[in-house]
Amino acid sequence: MAEKAVLILGGTSDIARATALAFAKRDWTVRLAGRAPPELQREADDISARTGRTVTIHQFDVLATGSFAAFADALPGLPDVVISVVGLLGDQARAETDPDHASEIMRSNYEGPALILSLFAERFRARGAGAIVGISSVAGDRGRGSNYVYGSAKAGFTAFLSGLRNRLAASGVHVMTVKPGFVRTRMTEHMKLPPIITATPEEVGEAVLAGLSRHKDVIYVRPIWLLVMLIIRMIPEPVFKRLKL
Amino acid sequence: MTAISGWGRYPIIDTELIGPRTTEAIVRATEQGDQAVARGNGRAYGDAAVGVRQTITMTHLNRMRAFDHATGQVTVEAGVLLSDLIAAFLPRGFFPYVVPGTSFITVGGAIAADVHGKNHHGEGGFGRYVETLLLALPTGEVVRASRKDHPDLLQATIGGMGLTGSILEATIQLRRVETGWIRQRTMVANNLAAAIAALDGNESVTYSVAWIDCLAKGASLGRSLIFLGEHAASNQLDERQFANRFPLRKPPLSVPIDMPSFALNHWSVAAFNELYFRAGARKAGSSILVPAAPYFFPLDALGNWNRIYGRRGFVQHQCVLPAKNAEAALADMLGRIARRGGSSFLAVLKKLGEASGGLSFPMPGYTLALDFPIGRDLFSFLDELDVLVVKAGGRLYLAKDARQSRATFDAGYADLSGFRDVRRTIDPTGKIKSRLAARLGI
Ligand SMILES: Cc1cc2nc3c(=O)[nH]c(=O)nc-3n(C[C@H](O)[C@H](O)[C@H](O)COP(=O)(O)OP(=O)(O)OC[C@H]3O[C@@H](n4cnc5c(N)ncnc54)[C@H](O)[C@@H]3O)c2cc1C
Ligand SMILES: NC(=O)c1ccc[n+]([C@@H]2O[C@H](COP(=O)([O-])OP(=O)(O)OC[C@H]3O[C@@H](n4cnc5c(N)ncnc54)[C@H](OP(=O)(O)O)[C@@H]3O)[C@@H](O)[C@H]2O)c1
Numbered sequence: 001m002a003e004k005a006v007l008i009l010g011g012t013s014d015i016a017r018a019t020a021l022a023f024a025k026r027d028w029t030v031r032l033a034g035r036a037p038p039e040l041q042r043e044a045d046d047i048s049a050r051t052g053r054t055v056t057i058h059q060f061d062v063l064a065t066g067s068f069a070a071f072a073d074a075l076p077g078l079p080d081v082v083i084s085v086v087g088l089l090g091d092q093a094r095a096e097t098d099p100d101h102a103s104e105i106m107r108s109n110y111e112g113p114a115l116i117l118s119l120f121a122e123r124f125r126a127r128g129a130g131a132i133v134g135i136s137s138v139a140g141d142r143g144r145g146s147n148y149v150y151g152s153a154k155a156g157f158t159a160f161l162s163g164l165r166n167r168l169a170a171s172g173v174h175v176m177t178v179k180p181g182f183v184r185t186r187m188t189e190h191m192k193l194p195p196i197i198t199a200t201p202e203e204v205g206e207a208v209l210a211g212l213s214r215h216k217d218v219i220y221v222r223p224i225w226l227l228v229m230l231i232i233r234m235i236p237e238p239v240f241k242r243l244k245l
Numbered sequence: 246m247t248a249i250s251g252w253g254r255y256p257i258i259d260t261e262l263i264g265p266r267t268t269e270a271i272v273r274a275t276e277q278g279d280q281a282v283a284r285g286n287g288r289a290y291g292d293a294a295v296g297v298r299q300t301i302t303m304t305h306l307n308r309m310r311a312f313d314h315a316t317g318q319v320t321v322e323a324g325v326l327l328s329d330l331i332a333a334f335l336p337r338g339f340f341p342y343v344v345p346g347t348s349f350i351t352v353g354g355a356i357a358a359d360v361h362g363k364n365h366h367g368e369g370g371f372g373r374y375v376e377t378l379l380l381a382l383p384t385g386e387v388v389r390a391s392r393k394d395h396p397d398l399l400q401a402t403i404g405g406m407g408l409t410g411s412i413l414e415a416t417i418q419l420r421r422v423e424t425g426w427i428r429q430r431t432m433v434a435n436n437l438a439a440a441i442a443a444l445d446g447n448e449s450v451t452y453s454v455a456w457i458d459c460l461a462k463g464a465s466l467g468r469s470l471i472f473l474g475e476h477a478a479s480n481q482l483d484e485r486q487f488a489n490r491f492p493l494r495k496p497p498l499s500v501p502i503d504m505p506s507f508a509l510n511h512w513s514v515a516a517f518n519e520l521y522f523r524a525g526a527r528k529a530g531s532s533i534l535v536p537a538a539p540y541f542f543p544l545d546a547l548g549n550w551n552r553i554y555g556r557r558g559f560v561q562h563q564c565v566l567p568a569k570n571a572e573a574a575l576a577d578m579l580g581r582i583a584r585r586g587g588s589s590f591l592a593v594l595k596k597l598g599e600a601s602g603g604l605s606f607p608m609p610g611y612t613l614a615l616d617f618p619i620g621r622d623l624f625s626f627l628d629e630l631d632v633l634v635v636k637a638g639g640r641l642y643l644a645k646d647a648r649q650s651r652a653t654f655d656a657g658y659a660d661l662s663g664f665r666d667v668r669r670t671i672d673p674t675g676k677i678k679s680r681l682a683a684r685l686g687i
Contacts, residue, residue, distance in 0.1 A: 042308050052337065
């Protein structure tokens, strides 16, 4: 049997790196896609030196929706698993007054990831097998004043994945939503994050693999986030709107 | 400004901590260095990895570049940890030629301190297995140094304590091993002379180290357990071991809070020593098989064990003494330590082989390493030990040092003219300066 292949979109991120290593260690072929080939090459070399597995790199821009079909056609084959790690935190304050920036955040977190995963979902459905993983965020569980442009885009992505899962439930295609909670990465390097609810990228990678093997629908990397978000969602809106969050 | 220290948590110093994410950013930081020095994983005990004004952290530079299975050579960025190398390559039958007592050090730190392992007497230091280096100079240049190209720069950078620039990448030779197990034999030495004789008598054994009971006095002064080791071959494993031919270790537990300083007083150390000595003596003679990680890195399973020494921190005193004067000087030092009743948690004696020059520590002879919690008369006591080291023609290991005097340093590292020439050429305006270099006038 040929080696299984995982395609990771957003291959330069810390979460992608850890996830790719987790797959490669279990003898998967890894395909890394992203918009910065030299950085992708550095990650690919690292993963293949560490694990001895095959790692290929592929040029991909999540904003260039018109090129998605050609991108998928140019891959060495249809992968078994596709994971979208792509995301853009952006600058909330700027997004409040700069519609172009707001649109970039919305498109990078929702439109682009949703469309590319939907394209693979369709091909997986035709084949009758495959798994789709979307890295969304707890920020999409409730809009907050400090990051609602990002949060609303993640909310859209989460809803899209949920609908896709529902539609494909009987088709043999597994769709999994990942809500990592806080993760110590380049994105959050300058933030002070509470250690007990902050995961490492390696934990995210292992959680993705575990979730796939158990056919999970939605996973929170640290289970405590389920509780945190339950409480946050229960706060009545008249109270919530006055909180500094 | 960020307050940082070495592994001994003394001294704690304010520095501008720079954490570049890419090679290009390190090159720029080195070129724009303002009394800066590179820092690996901070396992040097004292002030070697702290810049006078700036400290450039290399730990983001932790990608492997290439591995050649046929030659066993691996090219890695300088912030890759030895523990990563072992996790990646031991399962494929390769192990670093030289490993120190912890695996949580970077390849850059291993080169910069030319670290030695339990095999230095026969196989030399980490620097011997460096094929090429990519080095960022304060001039903004990036130079590839090997034994063919820029050999003087390679030579000065091995053991150069970060003072010749920032190591970006290195190609190193790994050792082929059939298994990840070590065949260990323990011998008991009832005094110092016996310990030295045991190390001398087992020169041909790959790994050897003596663990000295520092509290033993009189006729037992220097009583030791000698641990000898060889990489085990496949046919020396039993079935169960063979099924787990390359055992790897789980991530460490960590010591979460500072222990009170009295946790390591005289009595706790005496009890520890007594137990250890008996347990070792019982196993003596026959060979046992142990996985490589606990054999080489017994303390790594404990995580931040440096916190055991409490908030005040500790220092390590590690000297090397030329063979011909070693026994007398060691007896004098150990006698004083026993009389002081000082609680040296670890006392390790190793035999070292050929020197490699520059600031590199090893020289043919014996090296003794002792840990001391900071307190009482400690620094004046260590000055006394230094006098003995200098008189015997020895020197102190810079990667462990936080307090030696310039006189002790100058006596121990007498021939630095070549090293200083290289420094003058690559860093004419003095952009690189660690606290150690400032303290010792390097
Ligand atoms: C438990 C324990 C056991 C040890 N056992 C041994 C032993 O058996 N043998 C031995 O030799 N040592 C031993 N050491 C010391 C340790 O191996 C060295 O101090 C080593 O240099 C630490 O590497 P690091 O990555 O933590 O570097 P750091 O401690 O951060 O830095 C050490 C030196 O290397 C320089 N440096 C680091 N990275 C770079 C780079 N990329 N470019 C240029 N310069 C750089 C720094 O400027 C500094 O001078 C031990 C230390 C501990 C904590
Ligand atoms: N860190 C956290 O606490 C946290 C929490 C919850 C969810 N997440 C999510 O986890 C994912 C990874 O985040 P991270 O923390 O690892 O941050 P990151 O390093 O900023 O990762 C974002 C990734 O998306 C890529 N990307 C952005 N715009 C792109 C575009 N137009 N085309 C192609 N790729 C693009 C980036 O590539 P470039 O290198 O080219 O920029 C990068 O690989 C994101 O979806 C994020 O929203 C993170």
